Amino acid sequence: MSxxxxxxxxxxxxxxPPQDLYAKRKQIYPKLAHGKFRTVKWVAMAGMxxxxxxxxxxxxxxxxxxxxxxxxxDFAGERxxxxxxxxxxxxxxxxxxxxxxxxxxxxxxTSLFGRVWCGYACPQTVWTDLYIWVERAFEGDRAARMRxxxxxxxxxxAWRKVGKHAVWLLIAFVTxxxxxxxxxxxxxxxxxxxxxxxxxxAYWFAAILTGTTYALAGTMREQVxxxxxxxxxxxxxxxxxxxxxxxxxxxxxxxxxxHRKGESWEGRGDCIDCKQxxxxxxxxxxxxxxxxxxxxxxxxxxxxxxxxxKKVERPTGLIAYDTDIAxxxxxxGMPAQYRLIRARTVLYAALMVAIAVLMAWGLLNRGTFEVNxxxxxxxxxxxxxxxxxxxxxTLKLVNKSGEAREMSxxxxxxxxxxxxxxxxxxxxAGRIFLPVAAHGVDRYRIFVTVPQETAxxxxxxxLLLQDTATGELHGNRTSFMAPGD
Amino acid sequence: MSEHHKDIDQPTxxxxxxxxxxxIKELNNPLPRWWLYIWYxxxxxxxxxxxxxxxIPALPGLGTNTRGLAGxxxxxxxxxxxxxxxxxxxxxxxxxLTASLEEIETDRELQQFAMASGESAFGDNCATxxxxxxxxxxxxxxxxxxxxxxxxxxxxxEYTLQHGIRHExxxxxxxxxxxxxxxxxxxxRQQIDDVVNHVLSLSGREVDxxxxxxxxxxxxxxxxxxxxxxxxxxRTVGAPNLTDDIWVFGGEYRDVYNTVYNARNAHMxxxxxxxxxxxxxxLAVYVHSLGGGE
Numbered sequence: 001m002s003x004x005x006x007x008x009x010x011x012x013x014x015x016x017p018p019q020d021l022y023a024k025r026k027q028i029y030p031k032l033a034h035g036k037f038r039t040v041k042w043v044a045m046a047g048m049x050x051x052x053x054x055x056x057x058x059x060x061x062x063x064x065x066x067x068x069x070x071x072x073x074d075f076a077g078e079r080x081x082x083x084x085x086x087x088x089x090x091x092x093x094x095x096x097x098x099x100x101x102x103x104x105x106x107x108x109x110t111s112l113f114g115r116v117w118c119g120y121a122c123p124q125t126v127w128t129d130l131y132i133w134v135e136r137a138f139e140g141d142r143a144a145r146m147r148x149x150x151x152x153x154x155x156x157x158a159w160r161k162v163g164k165h166a167v168w169l170l171i172a173f174v175t176x177x178x179x180x181x182x183x184x185x186x187x188x189x190x191x192x193x194x195x196x197x198x199x200x201x202a203y204w205f206a207a208i209l210t211g212t213t214y215a216l217a218g219t220m221r222e223q224v225x226x227x228x229x230x231x232x233x234x235x236x237x238x239x240x241x242x243x244x245x246x247x248x249x250x251x252x253x254x255x256x257x258x259h260r261k262g263e264s265w266e267g268r269g270d271c272i273d274c275k276q277x278x279x280x281x282x283x284x285x286x287x288x289x290x291x292x293x294x295x296x297x298x299x300x301x302x303x304x305x306x307x308x309x310k311k312v313e314r315p316t317g318l319i320a321y322d323t324d325i326a327x328x329x330x331x332x333g334m335p336a337q338y339r340l341i342r343a344r345t346v347l348y349a350a351l352m353v354a355i356a357v358l359m360a361w362g363l364l365n366r367g368t369f370e371v372n373x374x375x376x377x378x379x380x381x382x383x384x385x386x387x388x389x390x391x392x393x394t395l396k397l398v399n400k401s402g403e404a405r406e407m408s409x410x411x412x413x414x415x416x417x418x419x420x421x422x423x424x425x426x427x428x429a430g431r432i433f434l435p436v437a438a439h440g441v442d443r444y445r446i447f448v449t450v451p452q453e454t455a456x457x458x459x460x461x462x463l464l465l466q467d468t469a470t471g472e473l474h475g476n477r478t479s480f481m482a483p484g485d
Numbered sequence: 486m487s488e489h490h491k492d493i494d495q496p497t498x499x500x501x502x503x504x505x506x507x508x509i510k511e512l513n514n515p516l517p518r519w520w521l522y523i524w525y526x527x528x529x530x531x532x533x534x535x536x537x538x539x540x541i542p543a544l545p546g547l548g549t550n551t552r553g554l555a556g557x558x559x560x561x562x563x564x565x566x567x568x569x570x571x572x573x574x575x576x577x578x579x580x581x582l583t584a585s586l587e588e589i590e591t592d593r594e595l596q597q598f599a600m601a602s603g604e605s606a607f608g609d610n611c612a613t614x615x616x617x618x619x620x621x622x623x624x625x626x627x628x629x630x631x632x633x634x635x636x637x638x639x640x641x642x643e644y645t646l647q648h649g650i651r652h653e654x655x656x657x658x659x660x661x662x663x664x665x666x667x668x669x670x671x672x673x674r675q676q677i678d679d680v681v682n683h684v685l686s687l688s689g690r691e692v693d694x695x696x697x698x699x700x701x702x703x704x705x706x707x708x709x710x711x712x713x714x715x716x717x718x719x720r721t722v723g724a725p726n727l728t729d730d731i732w733v734f735g736g737e738y739r740d741v742y743n744t745v746y747n748a749r750n751a752h753m754x755x756x757x758x759x760x761x762x763x764x765x766x767x768l769a770v771y772v773h774s775l776g777g778g779e
Contacts, residue, residue, distance in 0.1 A: 023515035220519075227517055379620030382776055385632040385729035392618070392629065392776055422774050423596060443597070447776055 027149065028222060028284035030132060031142035031276075035303025044120045045129055053174070056181035060084070063402035066439055073183050085363065086400060086439075097359045101352060108348035110238045112340060113321065114245035118231065118296035124224050125296060127175070127217035128282065131168055138164040142279060168218045169210070176209030222283045225296055232293050239291075242339045246297045247322040248277075248288040251331035256288075259312060270314050277301035277319060287319055369405070369436075370398035371465055373478045381481045387452035389482040395421075395444040395463070399436045406468045407434045409446075413461030414480060416451040433468065448480060455482035574602070578763035586639035589770050596770065603771025606764050610756065611772075619775040623735055624751060629776040632731040634723045635659050637779035643769040649755030650723070658755060661722040666707065667746030676703055681741045684708075687716040687728045688736075 032038075058070035060083055067074055072081040080087040080095065087094050109116050118125060138160045139145045151157055180189060180202045192198040193206075216224050225232060239245065248271075256271035271288070278286050280301060283294045287301045299321070306316040326336035376392040383389055399405055409432045411419040419432065422445040426432045436442045448461065458481055465474045492501045494512055504511040534540065539558070541551040552558070577598050581589060589595045608617070614625040621627030626634060635645055645659060652658040666672040672680070682692040683700030705714065711724040718726035725733065734740055734749050756765060772778075 021513065021515055022518040022521045024518045223517055223519070227520070376618055378617035379627065379629050382620075382627065382629045383730065384630055385726065385731050387730060390630075390776060423590065423593070445600075445774055 025223060026284065028282065029142040029145050029279075030282045030284075030300075031279040031304075032136060033280040033300040033303040033307075035306055037299035037303050041120060041129065041298065041300075045126050048121065048126055049130070053178050056178065056186040062086070063438070066402060067185055069185055071182065072185070075183060088398075088400065091366075094359060094363070097355055101355050101359070104348050104352045104355070107238050108345060108352065110235050111240065111243055111342070111344050111348065114239060114243050115232075115235055115295070115297040118225065118235075119246075119298040122296075124216060124229070125298065127171075127213060128221050130171065131217045131221075132282070134167045134171070135164055138167075165218070168214055172210045172213035172218075173206070175213040176206040176211075179209045180205050222294065225283065226294050236293075238344075240342075240344070241324040241328075242342055244321045244323055245291055246287065246295065246299050246302060246319065247324070247327060248290070248319050249317070249322060249327055249330070250288070251327055253288070253318050261312075265314070270309070270318050272308065272312060274308050276304040276308050280304040291324070368399070368401035369467070369472065369474060370396075370400070371463070371474045371476045372396040372398070373463060373476050375478060375481075381483065383483065384449070388449050389452070389455040390447055390449040391480050393446045393448065393478070395434075395446050397434065397436045397442045397444070397465075399438060399440055399442070402438050403469075404438045405436045407436060407465045407474075408432070408468055409434055410464050411448060411461055412464070413477075414450050414459055415454040417461055418449045420447045420449070421445070422447070434465075450480060450482065455480075456484035457482060575763075578602075578761075581763040581766050586643060586766060586769060586773075589766065590639065590773070599767040599770040600774060602764065603767035603769075606760065606768050607771055610760070611768070614753075619772060621733075624733065624749075626733050627731070628772050630731060631777045631779075632726060632729060633720065633777060633779070634718075634725055634733070635720055637773075637777050639769055639773050639778070641779075642772050643765060645753070646760075646765050646768055646772075647755065647757040649757075650753040651750060652752065652755040655755040655757070659723060661711070661724070662750055663711070663724075663748040665746065665748040668748075672703065672707070672745075676700075677742060677745050680704055680708070681738060681745055684716065684727050684741055684745075685736075685738065688730050 055071050056069065059068050060070040060081070061068055062081070067077070067079075067081060069081065070083050072079075074081065078089050085094075106117055135145070139148050148157055148160065177193070180193075180198075183205075184199070184202060189198055189202055193202060220228075250269075252269060253271035254269040256269050256273045259265075259268075259272040277288070278284075278301075280303070281287070282298060282300070283296060285292060285294045287295065302317075302319045302321075305319040309316045309318055323336075323338060326338060330336050372395075374394040374396065376394070379392075381389050381391050395409075397407065409419070409421065410430060411417055419426070419430070421432045421434065424432050424434065424444075434442070434444055450459070458479055460477055460479050463476045463478060465476070466472070492503060492510070493499070494501050494510060497512060499512045499514060501510040502513045536553065537555045538553040539550050540553060543550045577595075580595060581599060584592065584595055589599050607615075607619075611619075614622065615628055616622055616625070619628030621629070626632075631637070633641075635641060635650070648655045648657045648659060650659045651661075664671055666680075667674065667677055679696045679700035680703045681700070682696040683698075683704050686692045686697045704712075704716070708716075711722050712718055712727055713724075716727035718724045725731075730736065732740065733751075734744050756768070760768070
């Protein structure tokens with residue numbers, strides 16, 4: 001028998017109201033803001049788009065046989081070029097370091113000034129801004145766009161819509177097209193792309209980036225930030241009550257209400273409930289509801305509010321970069337407090353400096369020549385018919401410089417040791433000269449033979465390589481194995 | 486619709502779905518509608534995919550899976566890739582065919598190509614017996630040392646690879662037979678003991694001097710014709726040098742006794758029947774480079 005007693009409700013619960021589990025996107029019509037943050041955003045947009053489109057065309061002479069593009073991720077050649085820096089695949093940790101540096105930079109900026117990245121620098125924001133600018137050019141500002149969308153189809157509406165989407169697609173294509181310039185020689189790809197001779201991957205990526213740019217900046221916009229991007233979720237862990245966020249100062253603004261000219265400001269807040277902050281918001285939110293997931297901190301509501309405050313002759317800054325704690329303290333009648341230097345900001349800054357120093361030190365001190373000696377594991381040693389013992393090695397010489405080199409090779413450290421390189425003759429002095437190509441890796445098979453008398457167990461010797469032109473010396477101590485203990 | 490009142494959750498201000506369990510209400514935070522459309526899109530895509538690509542597994546009576554309109558088959562694709570790789574290689578392979586073995590070894594580019602293809606062919610075909618890197622095993626000669634049964638020159642190695650050793654299907658195979666002195670009653674057990682003592686003395690081992698002395702006469706009569714009067718061997722018949730310390734079948738007394746009693750006469754297949762000429766040349770260059778090349 002079951003011990004569970006079922007409770008029968010006195011009256012059955014009301015039937016759930018029929019409702020939609022899926023929300024239709026509400027079109028947002030952001031109004032054009034005027035002010036210092038809008039200006040900063042225009043300048044930042046021009047700068048970042050300029051960098052994106054122009055950098056692939058910069059040249060950097062590296063000598064013959066090597067790409068002369070200043071910034072290039074050369075997958076076919078297995079190299080990454082950044083001006084004077086040439087990264088080999090085995091040095092991908094520099095790229096990892098760059099990523100870590102960027103992440104820490106994001107953390108630091110977020111804990112100091114909130115979502116500056118989202119508001120000014122994120123490609124989603126920059127391209128959406130550009131797309132809205134185009135939209136405004138064709139359809140007018142917020143009110144005109146809303147009117148146009150409400151109208152039935154007409155010639156006027158059609159050409160504006162078609163024009164807008166055509167320019168959007170053109171921008172999208174140029175965006176996708178510029179992306180592939182970073183992976184192939186820009187001049188070559190720009191010529192071959194239009195005559196159908198570029199690599200298939202170039203068309204593929206240009207098409208993908210064209211599609212995503214058009215969809216994300218044209219039709220999805222704020223939905224990308226709200227539904228697709230993980231950063232709004234992560235930033236909640238990075239911000240705190242001391243971070244400067246775009247904030248509605250409710251201590252000053254409330255109680256809000258319409259204000260007629262000449263009325264007293266006594267006993268009321270400065271917010272006149274004009275909703276300008278809502279109308280300029282590209283995310284379609286009300287900043288006066290407080291910090292929220294959707295807010296990208298683009299600061300356009302600050303511009304909109306300041307403009308209104310000037311009109312009603314109240315001090316600007318009702319919406320401003322401010323901290324939660326400062327607003328709360330002012331509301332409680334205490335003086336505001338700002339603390340930019342906090343444990344987390346110090347930690348992020350210190351980590352950034354440490355990693356930057358480490359990377360700079362690594363880059364400045366990295367050699368252009370590398371010697372790798374790989375001992376044969378099978379057989380570990382070979383006893384020759386005369387009783388002598390021989391070990392085989394593969395010598396990998398990595399030359400990262402633009403000059404071909406010639407390295408002289410000798411070995412010492414074990415009595416009676418003899419060195420032999422397959423395919424090369426030794427000089428009388430016992431030296432062997434190994435050519436190494438520029439920007440390449442050369443492999444040599446070498447044999448080291450030790451007489452029966454001095455061979456036994458594990459021993460060590462040194463391979464000495466010297467650049468015959470510069471005298472640069474590389475020693476490599478390696479092991480020699482023989483039967484015995 | 487409007488006769489139902491909306492149930493709003495007070496703390497969040499979000500509408501509930503009306504579902505309630507012990508006072509816990511489910512909030513309705515609706516998904517964006519395009520999300521739903523993407524899901525519909527994936528369903529439509531999967532139908533198209535099933536039509537175009539092989540999707541329905543072999544059913545009884547159908548024999549094989551459905552091919553789809555694209556006729557895609559991974560097996561055929563792999564075969565095509567192998568074929569295209571072969572034709573790509575044949576360009577470099579053609580250079581190998583025309584070049585002599587010496588030219589291959591001295592031309593750095595050809596040598597690197599031959600070494601790479603030789604190494605992989607060695608791993609596929611030779612390492613089973615001769616070990617990785619030609620380290621050898623009991624009964625299978627070490628290819629990395631300087632002791633050769635037949636020949637250690639490039640041409641010699643190529644010939645061995647081509648025709649094999651005691652591979653009777655190949656008329657040109659390297660061939661010789663050592664008699665099984667004990668099994669075939671050519672020598673008494675005592676005589677074999679004597680001759681083994683003598684053979685071991687050739688490489689400087691400590692042996693029974695009297696036996697070795699007796700064995701020297703037997704060696705001269707029975708063995709010297711192939712292994713040479715001094716026991717230094719004869720490569721024309723693949724007779725190993727007995728004066729060094731390298732033993733294919735082991736250098737202990739009982740190993741050598743066993744060899745004399747039963748004879749060994751090891752086999753190696755003729756690879757000319759199985760591998761193309763460019764591969765054989767690559768293998769010859771690779772084996773020659775292992776350390777014993779002459």
